[in-house]
Amino acid sequence: MVRQSDGNQPTNGQSSRNVSEKSSMAISEVETVIFSDKEVQPSDTNDIDIAERLPPSFAESEFHHIQRRQVNTARGTLLKWSEVPSRYPNLSNAWEFAGWGSTYYMELEPSDIDQFHTTRDKRTLIGQWRATSIAGNDLIASVLYSIGPCVLQAGKYAPISMFLVALLMYPMKRIITEVATALPLNGGCYNAMLNTTSKTVAAVAACLSILDYLATCVVSASTASAYLAAEVDLPEKFSAFVLTIIILIAFSLVCILGLRESSTLTLSIFTLHSITMAVVMIASIVMWGRQGNNVLIENWNIPDPEGTSPLRMIFNGFCIGLLGVTGFESAENYIEDLKPNTFPKVMNNMFSFLFVINAPMTLLVVVLVPVPVIQANAANAVSILGQYAVGGNRWLRVWIMVDAVIVLCAGVLTGLIGAIGLVQRMASDRILPRLFLIRNRWTGSYQYIVLAFLVLSIIMYVIVGGDTTSLSGVFAVAFLCSLSTFAAVNILMKYKRGRLVRFIKVNLLTSMATLGVLIGSLIGNIIIDPEIAEYFVIYFCVVLLVVLIMLKSAWLFKLCYWLFDQMDFFHRFESFSKKAESFIQNRIQNIRKAPCAFFLKTDEPHVMNKAIQYIKHNEDCGHIKLIHIYNKVGDIPELMENHHRTLDEIYPKIQIDLVFVQGTFDPATVDAISRQLDIPKSFMFISCPGKEFEFNFGDFEGVRIIML
Structure with missing residues (x-):
């Protein structure tokens, strides 16, 4: 079950806004969307009705405490999108903007955890x-x-x-x-x-x-x-x-x-x-x-x-x-x-x-x-x-x-x-x-x-x-x-x-x-x-x-897009130019739409940035979910949301979400998250576990280690 703090839908299918929309969005508006007690908009009416009919769970109630504590720290440091020169003078670069990331809480049901153990028990x-x-x-x-x-x-x-x-x-x-x-x-x-x-x-x-x-x-x-x-x-x-x-x-x-x-x-x-x-x-x-x-x-x-x-x-x-x-x-x-x-x-x-x-x-x-x-x-x-x-x-x-x-x-x-x-x-x-x-x-x-x-x-x-x-x-x-x-x-x-x-x-x-x-x-x-x-x-x-x-298909399509941009002769035929431009853009976006996930333990920005850099250089991915699994509200690092918002601004070509899950980091929880978010385990990443880690790394069935 996914409960978003900003009322938007989970970002698996979230549509991207263009560059001009992102550049004109005010800082106050962003702070209203993420971790804030926002005013009810007309488009939110259906969501509010559903929420009124469903009483919040205990875990969700705790999550509201997270919101208040996160939003009270380091306000005013949110960076603003700025226009940069494009390498495509004849074609649009609006498609490169991946969309704003969001923060939401995901609740796991006991049946989700049990499914992992049931499958494991059937193995020969x-x-x-x-x-x-x-x-x-x-x-x-x-x-x-x-x-x-x-x-x-x-x-x-x-x-x-x-x-x-x-x-x-x-x-x-x-x-x-x-x-x-x-x-x-x-x-x-x-x-x-x-x-x-x-x-x-x-x-x-x-x-x-x-x-x-x-x-x-x-x-x-x-x-x-x-x-x-x-x-x-x-x-x-x-x-x-x-x-x-x-x-x-x-x-x-x-x-x-x-x-x-x-x-x-x-x-x-x-x-x-x-x-x-x-x-x-x-x-x-x-x-x-x-x-x-x-x-x-x-x-x-x-x-x-x-x-x-x-x-x-x-x-x-x-x-x-x-x-x-x-x-x-x-x-x-x-x-x-x-x-x-x-x-x-x-x-x-x-x-x-x-x-x-x-x-x-x-x-x-x-x-x-x-x-x-x-x-x-x-x-x-x-x-x-x-x-x-x-x-x-x-x-x-x-x-x-x-x-x-x-x-x-x-x-x-x-x-x-x-x-x-x-x-x-x-x-x-x-x-x-x-x-x-x-x-x-x-x-x-x-x-x-x-x-x-x-x-x-x-x-x-x-x-x-x-x-x-x-x-x-x-x-x-x-x-x-x-x-x-x-x-x-x-x-x-x-x-x-x-x-x-x-x-x-x-x-x-x-x-x-x-x-x-x-x-x-x-x-x-x-x-x-x-x-x-x-x-x-x-x-x-x-x-x-x-x-x-x-492996480098997205890069090759970008190269084709640049070469097509440089060929002025083709741009004289407006209909053909638009179709070719749209075709290449769609191919790149289709390759990059599948999300990746990184299990985040700390709010240290260099760790978060290192994970994003690894995914950027090794995967054709425009959507990253930073997942933090916590046991108690007091265990959540205070600056995690603040640093997440900053990194979401730093990487406009990557949509970065922050997902909170209450539970224990173990193979069953990871398996349940993989199924709910529809992310294969081979595209879910962690830091290298130490000797005190109580589980066998092989029990995670393909989760990848990407840093020390």
Whole structure:
């Protein structure tokens, strides 16, 4: 229930007055409108009749005391609008005035609060092992396509490279855990960046994640095709190249049909693959015991290629071997759906599987299989190991092929679902077109996201000509960029969000050293194959361009408005000029009409101004609501309304309201306010909570932190 102190309607739909009206409005008139005992105007008659029929609540009666105390402080400091030179000499700038802000009281009913708890109680949360299986499928499947390229680069030193990769992932596990437990929000590094830096930087991080998901799908599909083509004689028209495209199309149709990856399915696939890898390793160890170290000695005696050194080969293998940890960063994408205190356990499980499988499996490859054989069959290295592990029989190799196709196709589905979630969130945050929020009328799936992702995947695969090595390189760059983002945001959190409570805290030097190693590995991958940088840059620039156009759409329309103003020729045609002027104005106003909210605790003007500045620079918003939640009237800062009126005058292009709500600042109250004001939580902002804050930040479901 909204009760305005000035008798106007709530400002969600408030019409804007033009600049001349605002400049002519007297200070006394403004003071009459805001927090004053005004005279009854004819237009107010209906409101007065309604008010007489409805007795005021106790909370509203207290609110009248607020009015009297606020209006008695610092009167006469209200600033007056003054005319400023316009950058549009030929066109009107009256549309830039957003309208006067107002002050009103909003009352929450008990049913509003209860609705939050009812919704929360209906949620189904995921346990430790089911959560591990979702991201773990990508992680333990990555060994299928990472060992071959690693041996190709490092040769006999590949086990050392893989061991170093596992060592790097230990501090990386702690870094991701710190970020995720401090900011437990779905969306991965995009949301982490959104709460520590600007929205533009977060959008760039999201582009890296999109490319990561894109490469995950393409590499998983192409590797599954390679494993199948190595064991089955495919018809001439169904080569591995064509089969990869068919797999991408098939699983895109699965998503469009609304069949989502369930935790039960992923756990089954995860269990199957774990058993398969255990059988391969046990069989390989038994064969090693039977035949001894003959193959290992032969491999070790192979001379290094000319112009290289063992250290360089180990480094190259390390750079490529980081492909074997893809999926390590994926668990944060669904952290809001996990049971409490589950995420650190999930990360420990992921690291344990990585440490037990990747480096030991690479060692067994070098022990049992001649390095030239692996280098000639890099795309299906684990299948070759399976054949050598059972003395040349094919039964284990066929088993590995079936397992690889299943788990890698599950990786395609995981990449698609991850991309759907991220693009959906970006579209909700007004970064990508709202077209992506349209659901299929029959299945409820986000069909346009899936179709766009399918087209990009096929184009990427066709551009590289199905070359698995080049695809792996593009994948490595995208993945390493995404992983480096977590290390970077960890450092930013220590500087900007140091008050946030987190499960663990990583030493700053450790975070900086890990970031340095990841950047070095990224550069190393580009040096190994410079062409992958070209492919990566092309895709990244295309995705980034689309994102930035949407993010800066209001600015682009303003630029068009200015360019049109400068073209005197068009202004000779009065009818066309007016239509074009009106069209651009309406587009800008439609973009800026959606309100944002900031939960205000203090009346300090620099805090209020800092919040307004953040919203001004990061959101296309012409309407801001400053919300103060109070328990008792005496708790309300005395100068809050006075400073609000001053700031409303300072920012004529932004309508600034002050909303008082009696209650407690908690997730249920914020949820009720979000629903009443029709403001998404991703456009509601707060200051960084401290250690004494009794709630988990993730319980606020998307509310953003914008200042220390």
